[in-house]
Amino acid sequence: MSDYLKDPQIHREIIMDHYQHPRNHHLSDDKTYHKAHMASESCIDDLTVMMKIDKGLISDVCFDGVGCTISTASTSILTDLIKGKTLEEAKSIINSYYAMIDLKELNEDLLQEAVAFQNVGKQANRIKCATIGFKAIEQMIKEEETHD
Amino acid sequence: MSDYLKDPQIHREIIMDHYQHPRNHHLSDDKTYHKAHMASESCIDDLTVMMKIDKGLISDVCFDGVGCTISTASTSILTDLIKGKTLEEAKSIINSYYAMIDLKELNEDLLQEAVAFQNVGKQANRIKCATIGFKAIEQMIKEEETHD
Amino acid sequence: MLNVKEIRKDFPMCVKQDAGNGKVYLDNAATTFKPYSVIEAVTRYYTDESVNIHRGDYDLSYQVSDEYEQTRKTVARFLNCEEREVIFTSGASASLNLFAYGWAQKFLKKGDVILSSEAEHASNILPLMKAAELTGATIEYIPLTEEGELTIEAFKGAMHDKVKLVSIAHISNVLGFVHPIKELTKITHEYGAIISVDGAQSVPHIKTDVKDWDIDFLSFSAHKMLGPTGVGVLFGKYALLDQMDAFMLGGGNNARFDICGNIQLKNPPFKFEAGTPAIEAVLGLKAAILYLEKVGMDEIEAYEHELKTYAVSQLKDLKNVILYNPHAGTGIITFNVEGIFAQDTAIYLNSKGLMVRAGNHCAKILVEVIKTSETVRASVSFYNTKEEVDRLVDALRTITLEQCIDLSIM
Amino acid sequence: MLNVKEIRKDFPMCVKQDAGNGKVYLDNAATTFKPYSVIEAVTRYYTDESVNIHRGDYDLSYQVSDEYEQTRKTVARFLNCEEREVIFTSGASASLNLFAYGWAQKFLKKGDVILSSEAEHASNILPLMKAAELTGATIEYIPLTEEGELTIEAFKGAMHDKVKLVSIAHISNVLGFVHPIKELTKITHEYGAIISVDGAQSVPHIKTDVKDWDIDFLSFSAHKMLGPTGVGVLFGKYALLDQMDAFMLGGGNNARFDICGNIQLKNPPFKFEAGTPAIEAVLGLKAAILYLEKVGMDEIEAYEHELKTYAVSQLKDLKNVILYNPHAGTGIITFNVEGIFAQDTAIYLNSKGLMVRAGNHCAKILVEVIKTSETVRASVSFYNTKEEVDRLVDALRTITLEQCIDLSIM
Ligand SMILES: Cc1ncc(COP(=O)(O)O)c(C=O)c1O
């Protein structure tokens, strides 16, 4: 792993940056977007994530709502990661992320900035925050696949 | 007090007799009768008592239902005691009975055979059984009085 | 084989009896004693983790929330269902009311039939009577045998196309017959109906397997199975729960709502759990199930049946005793003494240290079947002994009406 | 004057803290710690009197039934009402749902108005939203001040002839303002309406007198006032209770029923108590009230207010802290740290041993009034100390976003 991605200082900065300047932080009026509203049961996050899929490709993804640093930053990073990817690619990113959260395996090529959350799995009470956006995307992909 | 009314043996016989051969043990179809249905909350007694009042006089009283020895016998004795009496007389019989149950005072002239229950107040869990019929009569007298 | 002597050491109430307080508890169908492990689970909450749940804002709350959800896992394993199919309620009565409100009131309509029995507990039948009244459905009753048993033949005869809901106790609290739930369920489903099972008397005494039986709903209380009062369970198949209305609304069961009245409820089971639940009671329920599993449900059933059979064999010889359910398979013994009213018998037995229940046991319409208005019920648990049964038999051998009266007036 | 040092010795959770576990509990609005006397009342049930109630068939059952009813007496004295006006429920949420079902759904009709506020807890407002939907009534909201307070002037302005029900919290769980219940009730009655008060946050913290205030209904939970979870109370004026429908049906609330569906319910309060109640929790509630009475409700109110005022005076000086309710009269402190999301603040405080709650506190529609979607809530009880408040202030003095993040990712 590159040093860049091992340094906790860098992790913090990545999260700070995505929390204070979340990417793709808006919603779309376009009715062809998929939409998932996630209201966490154990914390107070309340995010809506939207995604446009064109012929198996994620052509756009965006989100809005209120959330803590962890949920906001992780969702922001995720939107960056999967925009322009195929559904299959997005699924392997999400699965790699879950593997990292489970403290099993770290795939830095796929996860890129998301490696900032490599230790969040040690804080059981933050796992829901760190995965809320991923759950939303997963749900929408499933929706798309079953409607095919 | 006469010896007759002091002897526990006699008390038991009075109760046995009234339990096995309850007096006035039937109901009336006459719509002019007052009627009170008493279903005790803590035991399984379920009695209906009826009473006809003519110009302030209790001209008839009867009861039916299922009940334990104490509730059946006490109600049977009560019907004997108040039949033919005025409402005022009935009320003083009932009050004397309550005073006896409270272990306060024993008026054998008024209570007659009901003195068999002079110690029932010592068994807190039988008080409801020993007063169920009296409560019914009390309720019907109140009804009559408020409708006057 | 179950070691009663050792088991009794786990229950403070039994320990006191064995130390010589002279009491015999035979009212286990009403509620059971609690083992130390349950008491400890409850008090641990008070002394070590006395905070509210369902939030992860601080460690202790997270920890208690987790333990609370662990109980759901434990219940799911015990019943053989999914976690999300386990709803915590305040007791069997609340579970049965939730079902009647959320499912029966919602899905039944005029002309539909609810099939039930005359041996049902008030907490099962009354909410259904109300659902029937509100929806225009009617209730029909499966005829019972003379002893009050529900047979498959009678069930088949009573079943028809208009039946949309079958609702019966797996074990009746008055007569203790074990109904053939698996077969009844199969027939119910053949008619396209669903079955709601009142398990208040069965879950504590015989092995439950909702998946194998394929039942749709199951209600029971913790306090009848060594657990605390104030908590019960409604199991429901997830797809059915998902369609069902919430009985109560409030903190915890809504994800979001706004001023216009748009309410977004959570998914089952949380949708049905409004407000702060009985936290320590739920934790106690887990300890209760672990205890039952340790003893073994099959062992419990076998031993309780043995005790019952023993009691029946003794009581049969007493000429003054009328037994109503000699053939029932569980630990409930229903009887009367010739010429003595049930409550007087109970009070006499109380004077001998024996705790039994007199009454119609909340199955008030049953009197039309077994043709007696009131009975005495002695109900054993696996912590009862044959010596305790002997105490009952001895007391009944010598009971007289005179003695019963004397007890009240002396 | 209340002796906090001595009081803390009565609470095992405080004893542990004082022995040095480093924790500070400031989430008392969610639930409170329990004194030993409550724990003993609960465990005494398990070890000495583990039987069911409401029957007199044997001594122990009679004794426990009596203790259960003694709690009703104690509650009646504590609230200043009649015993028969006290209904035991499974908690404030259940009380509020029972009221909404039994009274609001029954007596409201199209065109009627329910007057409430935007600061209500989900457990109060959601059941009313449902009652409104079912009856065709509408809900109107009394405008609150900028700080979220409900004033008499605003109430008068909002009141009109179509209002049939006023339903508000005596003390809001988010902002801690004490509403002028007695005056509001007077006005409510002048319009011929009735008032239902959510007392979940008030009964534990200030003296209640339903007779003096003349309120019609009051709901609260035991677990927020030193008692067990799983039990709450609905007080209602007897004449109103008498007209009200039962929410749940079942064992215990019916005197008799027959196969034709004729049900004869008992009189209030028993009519509303179906099934085996939370017996040990009710016994624990009695011990909790006795404890509160011993300390004194007026003393509790004064001391909690003093703590709150002290906290506000300290927090006011911290530039990074936004206080939402500096003027509220009770022990609830609602705030945010500039630039840090409420939950991150709570998790940071957790790392310092401080237990507070982040959230919208189930009053989700309030965000439209105080204009912030999430807040941190620290809520004190009379067993909290000024030193504990200092711990909170110190932690907030040095909090940074970086530290909050590090806590989660390290
Ligand atoms: C068969 C049956 N169903 C339901 C109930 C009601 O249980 P609970 O009183 O715990 O709500 C009982 C207990 O009396 C029962 O025996």
Ligand SMILES: Cc1ncc(COP(=O)(O)O)c(C=O)c1O
């Ligand atoms: C104002 C208010 N009402 C109602 C409730 C609901 O109480 P419970 O969760 O004990 O049912 C609460 C507690 O969160 C509250 O603060």
